Amino acid sequence: xxxxxxxxxxxxxxxxxxxxxxxxxxxxxxxxxxxxxxxxxxxxxxxxxxxxxxxxxxxxxxxxxxxxxxxxxxxxxxxxxxxxxxxxxxxxxxxxxxxxxxxxxxxxxxxxxxxxxxxxxxxxxxxxxxxxxxxxxxxxxxxxxxxxxxxxxxxxxxxxxxxxxxxxxxxxxxxxxxxxxxxxxxxxxxxxxxxxxxxxxxxxxxxxxxxxxxxxxxxxxxxxxxxxxxxxxxxxxxxxxxxxxxxxxxxxxxxxxxxxxxxxxxxxxxxxxxxxxxxxxxxxxxxxxxxxxxxxxxxxxxxx
Amino acid sequence: xxxxxxxxxxxxxxxxxxxxxxxxxxxxxxxxxxxxxxxxxxxxxxxxxxxxxxxxxxxxxxxxxxxxxxxxxxxxxxxxxxxxxxxxxxxxxxxxxxxxxxxxxxxxxxxxxxxxxxxxxxxxxxxxxxxxxxxxxxxxxxxxxxxxxxxxxxxxxxxxxxxxxxxxxxxxxxxxxxxxxxxxxxxxxxxxxxxxxxxxxxxxxxxxxxxxxxxxxxxxxxxxxxxxxxxxxxxxxxxxxxxxxxxxxxxxxxxxx
Numbered sequence: 438x439x440x441x442x443x444x445x446x447x448x449x450x451x452x453x454x455x456x457x458x459x460x461x462x463x464x465x466x467x468x469x470x471x472x473x474x475x476x477x478x479x480x481x482x483x484x485x486x487x488x489x490x491x492x493x494x495x496x497x498x499x500x501x502x503x504x505x506x507x508x509x510x511x512x513x514x515x516x517x518x519x520x521x522x523x524x525x526x527x528x529x530x531x532x533x534x535x536x537x538x539x540x541x542x543x544x545x546x547x548x549x550x551x552x553x554x555x556x557x558x559x560x561x562x563x564x565x566x567x568x569x570x571x572x573x574x575x576x577x578x579x580x581x582x583x584x585x586x587x588x589x590x591x592x593x594x595x596x597x598x599x600x601x602x603x604x605x606x607x608x609x610x611x612x613x614x615x616x617x618x619x620x621x622x623x624x625x626x627x628x629x630x631x632x633x634x635x636x637x638x639x640x641x642x643x644x645x646x647x648x649x650x651x652x653x654x655x656x657x658x659x660x661x662x663x664x665x666x667x668x669x670x671x672x673x674x675x676x677x678x679x680x681x682x683x684x685x686x687x688x689x690x691x692x693x694x695x696x697x698x699x700x701x702x703x704x705x706x707x708x709x710x711x712x713x714x715x716x717x718x719x720x721x722x723x724x725x726x727x728x729x730x731x732x733x734x735x736x737x738x739x740x741x
Numbered sequence: 742x743x744x745x746x747x748x749x750x751x752x753x754x755x756x757x758x759x760x761x762x763x764x765x766x767x768x769x770x771x772x773x774x775x776x777x778x779x780x781x782x783x784x785x786x787x788x789x790x791x792x793x794x795x796x797x798x799x800x801x802x803x804x805x806x807x808x809x810x811x812x813x814x815x816x817x818x819x820x821x822x823x824x825x826x827x828x829x830x831x832x833x834x835x836x837x838x839x840x841x842x843x844x845x846x847x848x849x850x851x852x853x854x855x856x857x858x859x860x861x862x863x864x865x866x867x868x869x870x871x872x873x874x875x876x877x878x879x880x881x882x883x884x885x886x887x888x889x890x891x892x893x894x895x896x897x898x899x900x901x902x903x904x905x906x907x908x909x910x911x912x913x914x915x916x917x918x919x920x921x922x923x924x925x926x927x928x929x930x931x932x933x934x935x936x937x938x939x940x941x942x943x944x945x946x947x948x949x950x951x952x953x954x955x956x957x958x959x960x961x962x963x964x965x966x967x968x969x970x971x972x973x974x975x976x977x978x979x980x981x982x983x984x985x986x987x988x989x990x991x992x993x994x995x996x997x998x
Contacts, residue, residue, distance in 0.1 A: 438870075496864015496884025503843035503861055510744045513842035513867055567836065567947055568873045625946045626873070633759075633941040633955055634807050634823055650809045655822060658769070658801035661794045664878040668869065731944070732875035735803055735827065 438569065439671045440725035443493040448559060449718045451487030451520075452581060454480050455552040456589025458527050462549030465595050469538040477531040479592065481524070484555075488520060512565055516558035523551035556585040563724075570620035571728045576613045583609045584689075584717060591713055594706065596697050603697075603713075607690030610720065614682060621729050621739065628652050631734040654737025669730035670738045681723055689716025745838055749853035752924040753891055754831050754952035755911065756931045756940060760959050761918035764804055764824030768910035768919060772800040772828070772889075775909040780894045781859045785882035797880045799889045800828040800910055809960065823958050826919070828910070829876040829889035830943065830951035831855050837868035837877060837888075845886075853925075853952060854893055859885045873947045896921075924952055 457480040460466075461473075468476060492498040505521075507514040527548035533539045560581035563572040587602035629635045635652030689712070696709040733739045776799055777784040786796035803825040809818040831848075835855050838846045845861035846868050848854070857868075862885040869877040869886060877888045892908035895901060905912060911919040922931035931954070934940060940954030984992050 494866070496866075496879060496886075497862065500843065500861065500863045503845075504863060504865075505842075507842050507844050510839040511842045513840065513865065517842065562840075562867065565840070566871055568871060626944055630944050630946055631873075632803075632805055632823075632825060633943060633957060634805055634825075650807050652805050652807050654803065655806040656804035658766075658803050658827075659795075659798075663795050664797065664869075664881070665875045668866065668879075669875070730870070731873045731947075735875060 438725045438728040438730060439668050440722050441494050443490045445718060445721045445725065447487045447491035448581075448724075449487070449714065449721050450483045450490070452556055452559070452585040452717070453588040453592060453714065454483030454485070454487060455523060455555045456585035456587070457592040458484065458523060458552040458589070459549045459586065460589045460593035460595055460598075462527060462530060462545040462547075462552060464540055464542065464545060465593055465598075467540070469534050469540075471535075473531065473534040476593070477527075477535065480527075484520075484524065512558055512561040516555060516562060519551055519554040519558050523548060523555050526551055553582065553585075556581050567624075568731050569728050570624035570626070570731070571617040572724075573624075574613075574616060574620065576609065576616055580606075580609050580613045584720075587690075588713055588717065591693060591697075591706075591710055596701070600694060600697055603690050603694050607686065610686065610690065617727070621731075624731070626731045626734065628654075628734050628737070628739075631731065654735070657736055665732055666736065670733045670736060671726055678723060678727055681719055685716050685719035685723060687716065688712045689720055692716075745833075745835060745848055746850040749833075749848070749850055750925070751852040752831075752833070752952050753852045753854055753896070753922070754924055754931065754954070755828075755891075755908070756920040756922070756934045756954050756956060757826055758918040758920070758934075758938075758956040759823055759825060760938075760956060761916050762802075762824040762826060763916050763918070764802055764822075765915065766802050767913050767915060768826055769798060769800050769802055771909045771913035773798055775892065775895070776887075776890070780890055781857075782880055782883035782885055782887070784887060785880055787881050795881075797878045797887050799876075799878070799887060800826060802826045807958075821958065821960070826910075827874060827876070828953075829855060829891075830874060830949070830953040831889075831891060833950035833952060834948060836871040836873075836947075836949060840867045840871045842867070852923075854891045855888070856890055856893065857886050857888055859883075862886050873944050873949065874951075891921075924954075 461476055461480060466476070492501055495501065504514055504517050508518055526544060530541055530544040530548050533541050533544070557578055560578040564574065564577035567573050583602065583606040587599060587606040590598035590602050629652065632652055635650045692712045693709040696705050696712070699705055729739055773784055784797040784799070786794065788794050789796065805823045805825055806820050807823055808820045811818055831853055832855070833853070835848055838848050838855060842865065843861045843863055845858045847856060847858065849856065864879060864884040864886065866879055869879060877886050880887050895909060896906050898906060907921045911921040920931050920934060922929040924931055926932060934956065935954045938956040940956050942951050943955065
């Protein structure tokens, strides 16, 4: 898949922002007044900034309001609703803590739940796609949620939570990578099922579906490139995938944990947050760049 | 609504005969021609006469080489070239429709055609992500999703002569490799062809229940059949002969110069 910068920025930043809103909704930290304002401002800049970045990849962003209409079937539409619900409820809760020094805890709990719902619906947009076996797993929402919670704990200054959640998210990340590397092969979709030609093809009486026949892409339908190849058959950078995984793991999970274990200082915590954000961005780049869409089979661009 | 209809009255679709398709790409050009001028936004091209041309097409023809396994009866079987037209399969369980957040994508209850209402499309591209067949392409100029309409503006068009009321790819195919009809009717031409020739679904494991079917190519078993008796062989003596007489002398004289 083409790793579009707008979508990487969106999922990275809004994941962190809604993770932070989750902890703020639970009253962690139990700040009021100006301190609370700083926390809420940070969360809204991340969450809303991410959402706005996501509109940059739309062909017609001016029609974005229509995306609220199909919540019955579409995870993207549900995400839009969850985001609005989370931002509105948390704004009311935040106004209480910042301006009145009061904590309406029911409101905070609801906002925290909506914040997690945003991250879950975002992850389901990817996890629902059978066409991309690497994403089509229950582990994808687990990965997005664990990352969001770990980042939220880090940003909210909840060191003890972060020290549990960051390693947990790291384990989920490694499991997700391991499962993802086997996903296309295990999906049962290959050139034979795509074309009905060659060994194991479904075509019953087709002699070219005979046992042992091999099929290969001889000629593409077009001499140049096209939307499908640009969007779904991204290959740049795959050769560095293993190195990038190590970098992502180090930055997003290992380094922040080490920094949190050192005696606390705001500077070190700041470095830990920056490390984490950079690492999640690399991980998210890999999430897209490594994902193999099955349409690549028609172009002979998939190993399976 | 982007929820799918429980069932459709008709199941209009195509049968594509891989045994007959010669790979001329006439269907590709006819499709582009009709659909760039009629329903919806034109099918734009980017840099069409430059170094890096690309453009939007609703129908494309791939070519595959199938190499049969060698057997003792046929130790060196010839590879077969299969031309493979691919367009929207108008799936019964179309994943492109349910993912659409705006309701721009829909499947028609009356005939099962999957369409995009372009004035509602926000160009998020998620439907193209959800389609395993690469049937949807985002138009780079218009920023909306384009796909095969099964020439919905031809098949019911009473301004056209009756013979033209079928998808333009079917109408134009010089080999007769494309057939249009209603799969819900067991007596239709497409249902009969599918039954007779073992029409297959593409990627059935994806669970999309595609309506379009592909007729598998037959094995070309003549090319390398061993020790075949040649009926015409004895009558086809070589025509080219060594020159004689004056022509022979002239030939040698010219050689010497």
